[in-house]
Amino acid sequence: MLSDDPQRPVRVLIVDDDPWARAALSAILEPREDIEVVGAAGSGEEAIAFARRHRPDVVLMDIQMPGMDGIAATRALLAEVETNVAAMTSVAGAETVARMLEAGAYGYVLKDTPPDALADAVRTVARGDGFLSPRHTRELVERVARGAGAEGRRQAAALFATLTERERDAVRLVATGASDDEIARAMHVAASTAKTHIQQARLKLGARNRTHIAVLVERAGETPLHS
Structure with a gap:
């Protein structure tokens, strides 16, 4: 890095x-x-x-x-x-x-x-x-998410439950492919605040990056499409 x-x-x-x-x-x-x-x-x-x-x-x-x-x-x-x-x-x-x-x-x-x-x-x-x-971005995220099976979905849901409501909102938007600025506008917060929510959520989820966040959100059944 x-x-x-x-x-x-x-x-x-x-x-x-x-x-x-x-x-x-x-x-x-x-x-x-x-x-x-x-x-x-x-x-x-x-x-x-x-x-x-x-x-x-x-x-x-x-x-x-x-x-x-x-x-x-x-x-x-x-x-x-x-x-x-x-x-x-x-x-x-x-x-x-x-x-x-x-x-x-x-x-x-x-x-x-x-x-x-x-x-x-x-x-x-x-x-x-x-x-x-x-x-194929959405297809890839969904395919990786499905590959974990029932146990992977259970673990992802348990991790998702540790997030605050604002962190949940932020990572749901990450899973749609939204940028930090787009997430900030959607949440009506400053870009720096949005980034903080994403970073804290990433650490709690144990995610490597935004792609991994999207996979875990999808795996937990928490993308906006599923909400």
Whole structure:
């Protein structure tokens, strides 16, 4: 994750078995003043070894790779290194991306994402927020939520019950994909207050990021659609 130095650029590791893809992604991100591509790896094993040594803030991880795929690499990498992973894919198959999120990724981006949107995704994930490309977002959250079964739903409901009413309101809105400013307007509070509600709720829920919050809210049956 990012250091306390706001002037330091986001340090990114690109992982893809296609050298052309690695070069293209580097060319997109490297010119950004607030992003530094610190390395590129062609396999999951290379990514883990590089991350151990260089501790990147963000790892852009291709899902489909020969040998150790992105899902296995993400699990192994996050077991050893404190970093934030964003999955990359050419085809947004909901089941595969859902498995990537369950492995600990903060979100996913399509490889044909426009350059500015890709850079924004890197910044978002570096802050510790989840990022999902717009296509299939709701389907993915619902699929991951369902995957936990009855016990997972019971646990999520118990966690949700620990929240204050305002925290519940805030995370229900997070689950709809609302931004902090949109949540603040809906709750008629200052943006800083909305952020505080979200942060306190995230800690109580044990959620890694906003994507994980959305999954837990869905799992508890507390999205606005269900209320």
